[in-house]
Amino acid sequence: RMQRAVSLAIRNQGIKTGRACLTGIILALAVLSLWPVSLAAQGAATPRRIEATRWEEGEKIFHGDPRWLGGDGATAIDLGAGRVLWLFGDSFIDPSASGSRSLSMLVRNSIAIQTGYDPSTADMKFFWKMKDGKPAAFFAPKGDTWYWPASGIMLGRHLIIFLMEIQATEKNALGFETRGWKAVWIDNPQDDPGRWRLTYLISPQRRGLIVGSGNPIVAEGFLQVFAADETDRAVYLVRWPISRARTGTLTAPQWRAGGKTGWVGQENSLNRPARIFAEGQMEFTVEYLAREKRFLQVQTLSVMNPCLAWATAPATTGPWSEKSCFFTPPEEGRPDILIYAGKSHPMLKGADMVFTYVANTTSEDKLLNDMSIYFPVMLKGRIAREDGAP
Secondary structure: OHHHHHHHHHHOOOOOOOHHHHHHHHHHHHHHOOOOOOOHHHHOOOOEEEEEEEOHHHHHHHHOOOOEEEEEEEEEEEEEOOEEEEEEEEEEEOOOOOOOHHHOEEEOOEEEEEEOOOOOOOEEEEEOEEEOOEEEOOOOOOOOEEEEEEEEEEEOOEEEEEEEEEEEOOOOOOOEEEEEEEEEEEOOOOOOHHHOOEEEOOOOOOOOEEEEEEEEEEEOOEEEEEEEEOOOOOEEEEEEEHHHHOOOOOOOOEEEEEOOOEEEEOOOOOOOOOOOEOOOOOOEEEEEEOOOOEEEEEEEOOOOOOOEEEEEEOOOOOOOOOOEEEEOOOOOOOOOEEEEEEEEOOOOOOOOEEEEEEEEEOOHHHHHHOOOOOOEEEEEEEEEEOOOOO
């Protein structure tokens, strides 16, 4: 169970500022550091390489509201017509705009709408809910559970968002564990988010697999969604006919079983889903590169080596190449710093490619007072040949 605890911890180190939670994370990382970590991906040969550098002009978009003082996750969804939806996990909200995280409230999730595809020139407006006069999560929790946003996609004029459902527990030092996943359907995403109509859909569970860990893809007449195994980070693939997905119907999912079996229904217990690739993360992105005629997957490589890494495949089902590091965050190696949530954002303009990651900390004092961390870090990049030509 330790790997599951670490996966959740890396998903969001800032869910609590309590010392018990921070101690649990540190203990989990200490155990993990004794385990072997595969670094073979670093040496994987690829016909091209990605070059990336810090894009401070672009990431200023996360610093424009004095009430929103940081959040992790940072998934982007193209809403069309120049609007981009950003999904964040635990977020610091300060209605008084004092600029102090110590005076903020930590809500389980928040969102933002970017207007304009170039983040260096676009506007950004952040949203959360209010409950009893205090900031609250945009996607409201129920009972002792809460939601962390995972990914989403526009289907026609409707929006579907995949959420990780988390539950409080006394079974581990972290105080929380995954309960599964949930999809929410929004039938009026063109409106202001304050007027969105949210419908939480029937979301069939498969033990230990978190659907939406990787962003959805529409391919071959189906909505295809990646699902990570919370125990070992192996990644699987599930799909629904696009005709059903467009109506918000996610019952009767089909899982990729591999080989001659192809796809199997949820009820078929004789054929386990086939692993699409190993050593994924609870958060990553997949996009199609038309020029390369291949799919590109981006993630942070591992806890011990949190470089941004990429892999490619001719189809969503693979075969996927080994992962190759293309950017080492300068925060790596700093005391108490944890780096995760490496992602690509193909809808963004101003650079050939745009990436983000999050730098967090296991130090309560540093989290509350160091305003250089816990905001998404933005990179601009490009794919280059080995001789350096684009």
